[in-house]
Amino acid sequence: MYPSRFRYEAPRSLDAAIGLLQAGGDEAKVLAGGQSLVPLMKLRFASPELVVDINNLPGLGYHRADPDGTLRIGALCRHADLEHSALLQGTQPTMTAAAPLIADPIVRNRGTLVGSLCHADPQGDWASVVLALGGSVVAQGPRGRRVIRVADFITGPFQNVLEPDEIAVEAVIPRPQGTRAGGYLKLERRVGDFATVGVAVAIETTGENVARAGIALTGVGGSTIEAVAAAGALVGRPLTAEAIEQAAGLAADAARPKTDHRGSAEYKRHMVRTFVTRILSRADAAAERAA
């Protein structure tokens, strides 16, 4: 299969890339890892007139922590970089759980976290993870930089708030309030398939109590779902069995699954409850071992 014809530019600087996007208007697309865009172009679901390949832009492949613990992930940081990252081990349990479950190992060599957020596929794993962690996207355009919370960045299936002349250059995960715990669990029929159900949980504990919690759901609605009430039920108290059960129930209520070839709506809703319980019970056990 061939994509339809397009002009291709591979600029060497961010300013040049933004300039090309300004000239290209609505008909330009940014190409990073290409593991979603190229298949969409081959299937002719996307037919941009101009493709701006950002793979030659210098200095965007990083992921690094600021001195205060804020994590920054550049637009060309591949899934595999995060999967094999020593930096994330021990500090980012939700991310380290999710990274090896993205697509398949070969796709992970090319695809990027920032690209996945921009693509905003309701079945995309990273959107749930970054949503649960309260993360943001940094967009750069001719009017400068702006930081957009992922909750505001993704506005629907395959939709984000980027202007046509803006490039998402970085994802930001805020520093934790206290000790971070959590995980990502994904039910898939086989490696590389989209999630039947995915659940991201991130909690931050200060002393006895949970100071911050985030829960987000993949594949059980028209877009990524942030289970706000479920996360709220965990905050301000210890992570007890009762709190876990309450959060799991509220997360299942927040899901909007549809019956399809991957399973019935009832089954998917049940799996949301099971996954939330499983991740939080493990987090509780890990905290006890640490104490």
Add this chain to the structure above:
Amino acid sequence: MTTVFDDPGDQAVSDVPVRRIKFTVNGAKKIAEVEPRLLLSHLIRRGIGLTGTHMGCDTTNCGACTVLVDGQAVKSCTMLAVQADGHEISTVEGLATASELHPLQEGFSEEHGLQCGFCTPGMMMAAKALLDRNPDPTEDEVRWALSGNLCRCTGYQNIVKSVLWAAEKLRSSAG
């Protein structure tokens, strides 16, 4: 080098954007003129004539088209040929020398790692990327590394055995 590709569109020849790229394939330096929409898999198979890289699903699922780009496994149906500019491509044809098979090829022969053989080049290239960074993988690590490659004969057991055979051969010859 002259290359002729399908023209599925009705655009005038003068409007077709063409770019000149430089890259290497299995160590040989190449220059090609390509349309930006040409896929890397098409450049390798039709442009260069290396048909060992197979096109299976053409939808980023099966991994039959796996090649190495700068040593990393990539599904060549999901990368544009123009993106190979300045990079090193390795295909299954680059594994053997004129006189000797690569241990991976020997392994697939010894352990009956193929049935129809269609997935084999992709399996070998994904396995090569694994063994290059991890010379002593566990069976589990081999299975994970090959989980983006599908074998529709379902001959996975012997494929895993073949890769482990090759790993041992490579280690013993290196030691």
